[in-house]
Structures are given as structure tokens and as C-alpha cells.
Amino acid sequence: DGREYDASSVLSITLAGGLIARKGYKTVLFKGDKRVLRDLKLLSEYNYGEDERGNQSTLPPELSHLWT
Numbered sequence: 063d064g065r066e067y068d069a070s071s072v073l074s075i076t077l078a079g080g081l082i083a084r085k086g087y088k089t090v091l092f093k094g095d096k097r098v099l100r101d102l103k104l105l106s107e108y109n110y111g112e113d114e115r116g117n118q119s120t121l122p123p124e125l126s127h128l129w130t
Contacts, residue, residue, distance in 0.1 A: 063085075065078075065081070067092075068094075069092060069093075069094035069095060069098040069099065069102065070094065070095065070098065075102065078090075079105070079110040082106075082110075083109075083110065083112075101125060101128065104121075104122060104124060104125055105121070105125065108120075108121050108122060108125075
């Protein structure tokens with residue numbers, strides 16, 4: 063839908079993740095710092111830390127820097 067989000071902002075990424083999930087988008091385009099983009103790719107592969115019912119699920123250790 064043409065919206066842009068700041069990959070350096072946790073709030074912005076949270077909003078983007080929620081929109082992606084609600085709208086059921088299959089493809090999105092992110093641009094920015096390669097480290098942040100790598101994290102986003104992993105987050106999307108793990109459904110942004112939620113299971114199919116919206117419950118919290120375990121994220122991979124490669125993303126532990128996000129919560130430590």
C-alpha cells in the first residue's frame with residue numbers, strides 16, 4: 063500500500079509487522095541497514111514471535127540481542 067516504516071525504530075517495525083499480519087501480505091519491501099533487514103527476515107520467518115493463534119512463540123537465538 064506504499065507505506066514506509068523506519069527500520070531503526072522498534073515502534074515502526076511493530077506497526078509494520080501488525081499491518082503485514084492483518085492484511086495477509088505475502089510480499090513486502092524493506093530497505094535500510096543490512097543488520098536490521100537480516101533481523102526482519104528472521105522475524106518474518108518466525109511469524110514475528112507469534113503462533114497462528116496470536117500467542118507468543120519462541121524466537122531463534124540469533125535474535126536474542128532484541129530482548130537482552
